[in-house]
Amino acid sequence: MAIRDKAILEVTNLRKTYGSTVAVDDVSFSVEEGEIFGVLGPNGAGKTTTVECVEGLRRRDGGEIRILGHDPDRDHAALTRVVGVQLQESGLQDRIRVREALDLFATFYADPVPAEELLEELQLAEVAGTAYAKLSGGQKQRLSIALALLGRPRVAVLDELTTGLDPVGRRDTWALVERIRERGVAVLLVTHFMEEAERLCDRVAVIDHGRVVALDSPGGLTGRMGGEQVLRFRVAEPLDQRLLTGLPEVRDVRSAESGYVVTGTNQVAQSVLATLTGAGIVALDLRLDRASLDDAFVALVREDEITTTTSHEEIYS
Amino acid sequence: MTALVALTRNEFRLLRREPLYLFWGLVFPVILLVVLGSIPGFREVNAELGGVSLIATYTPVIIVLSMAFTSVAGLPTVVGTYRERLILKRLATTPVGSARLLTALMVQNLVTTLGMTVLVLLVARLAFGVALPGAPLAWGLTLVLVAGALLSVGLAIAALSPTGKVASAVGNILFFPLMFFAGLWIPLPVMPELLRRIGELTPLGAGVEALQEAAAGQWPELGHLAVLVAYIVVLSVGAVRVFRWT
Numbered sequence: 001m002a003i004r005d006k007a008i009l010e011v012t013n014l015r016k017t018y019g020s021t022v023a024v025d026d027v028s029f030s031v032e033e034g035e036i037f038g039v040l041g042p043n044g045a046g047k048t049t050t051v052e053c054v055e056g057l058r059r060r061d062g063g064e065i066r067i068l069g070h071d072p073d074r075d076h077a078a079l080t081r082v083v084g085v086q087l088q089e090s091g092l093q094d095r096i097r098v099r100e101a102l103d104l105f106a107t108f109y110a111d112p113v114p115a116e117e118l119l120e121e122l123q124l125a126e127v128a129g130t131a132y133a134k135l136s137g138g139q140k141q142r143l144s145i146a147l148a149l150l151g152r153p154r155v156a157v158l159d160e161l162t163t164g165l166d167p168v169g170r171r172d173t174w175a176l177v178e179r180i181r182e183r184g185v186a187v188l189l190v191t192h193f194m195e196e197a198e199r200l201c202d203r204v205a206v207i208d209h210g211r212v213v214a215l216d217s218p219g220g221l222t223g224r225m226g227g228e229q230v231l232r233f234r235v236a237e238p239l240d241q242r243l244l245t246g247l248p249e250v251r252d253v254r255s256a257e258s259g260y261v262v263t264g265t266n267q268v269a270q271s272v273l274a275t276l277t278g279a280g281i282v283a284l285d286l287r288l289d290r291a292s293l294d295d296a297f298v299a300l301v302r303e304d305e306i307t308t309t310t311s312h313e314e315i316y317s
Numbered sequence: 318m319t320a321l322v323a324l325t326r327n328e329f330r331l332l333r334r335e336p337l338y339l340f341w342g343l344v345f346p347v348i349l350l351v352v353l354g355s356i357p358g359f360r361e362v363n364a365e366l367g368g369v370s371l372i373a374t375y376t377p378v379i380i381v382l383s384m385a386f387t388s389v390a391g392l393p394t395v396v397g398t399y400r401e402r403l404i405l406k407r408l409a410t411t412p413v414g415s416a417r418l419l420t421a422l423m424v425q426n427l428v429t430t431l432g433m434t435v436l437v438l439l440v441a442r443l444a445f446g447v448a449l450p451g452a453p454l455a456w457g458l459t460l461v462l463v464a465g466a467l468l469s470v471g472l473a474i475a476a477l478s479p480t481g482k483v484a485s486a487v488g489n490i491l492f493f494p495l496m497f498f499a500g501l502w503i504p505l506p507v508m509p510e511l512l513r514r515i516g517e518l519t520p521l522g523a524g525v526e527a528l529q530e531a532a533a534g535q536w537p538e539l540g541h542l543a544v545l546v547a548y549i550v551v552l553s554v555g556a557v558r559v560f561r562w563t
Contacts, residue, residue: 085410090403
């Protein structure tokens, strides 16, 4: 874990609404120097709205945001000099070439990183003369990161960095995020990939329905699951989930693409199997695991669903 | 190099790589002029047109035709694409901001227009004996006002259209009435009085009349210039107010 000197970014009681829709209800967290901080949450939870308020792209309706002392709403120009942004799904003109894009964006900053250095570091040197439209998804993503780092930011905000990348591209990008941290840049990473958060983040905030439902290290979140175990199986015929939800050893049942996922105490396997056998149901492809961050996440979000009475719509396009 | 200069140079670079825009903005008007000018009847001095040839009447029409193509049909399409691709949003996260890119697009458009205008005037003069504007200062001022009015129309379309495709469609449809009142199909001097009066309230009706007055060596009617200024002020202020960056 990184040495925590002081908060470089502080979000306190952030609130943002669109008409009657509450996108962000109450979000607080802080990111410290040299830290990779993850913002996790299901689609429409308010992750992107939160970071867009941090980036100064949206004006908040309540709460405070400070980045190295700058308020994004009042001090936009100063903010853009210390924050590097990689937007989800943002593109460039089809016919601009990689090197040209870097040289163009370099004119926006007082002391830009030399283009050669970024081309080298982001493995873009051999496509320096290639038009944007001809780049692969991974190359476009790396160029976007290069442009975010060009102005020597103190904080990098990376939104859904690896969405749409293949597993190899994803792993390469993770290595890259770690190198960004080595440059001394704090990273605010928005993701819905648990594996990504587990691998990269020092701490994560889980956001759901516009509120922080948990803030901890990935290990801490998984630890909350106690000694919980996860049983996965498939059944030939549809299963009435109530059969299992009533069992004392079972905490949660959900149906997934591949079958059912049951979370519970270390007795969960015996209990579930005994019940299924009693009902004459055969469980296939059984797998028993210890709870992961993925499971912790699902548990948190489901708990939140039960306690949340207001309904929230997905508000982004 | 300042960011605005870099952004403008980049737009020129992209323009060079987009042959279609360059064709409409620079090559097509010259071709049209040469084709029309090659028809013998177009070069004859005509009393009905106020003692000038048809090609002289058409020279400013050809210039504004190309301007309408690039400003009213072209600009909203480009801005729409930049918005959909989140290029404007991306720039909003840098110290430069996204308004600077719109400025760069307009500077690029104006410079291209000036180049095209000089080219058309020279070819018209050298090949078909069309006199250069009699009141060059007034003519130049009018041209800048026409360019400003057309850019404002383009900016308003870009601001109001939800997508680049809609912007492109609206721009292309609006192009025809604009050009009708510019005298593309019926030259203004022979257009029925009522139509011409209506046309004088449109940017290109007022613009072409003012250009023809300045070409004849007079100071254009103030009413025409006022119409152009009104379009610039109302549309550009309105566009800036409602413009969506994302």
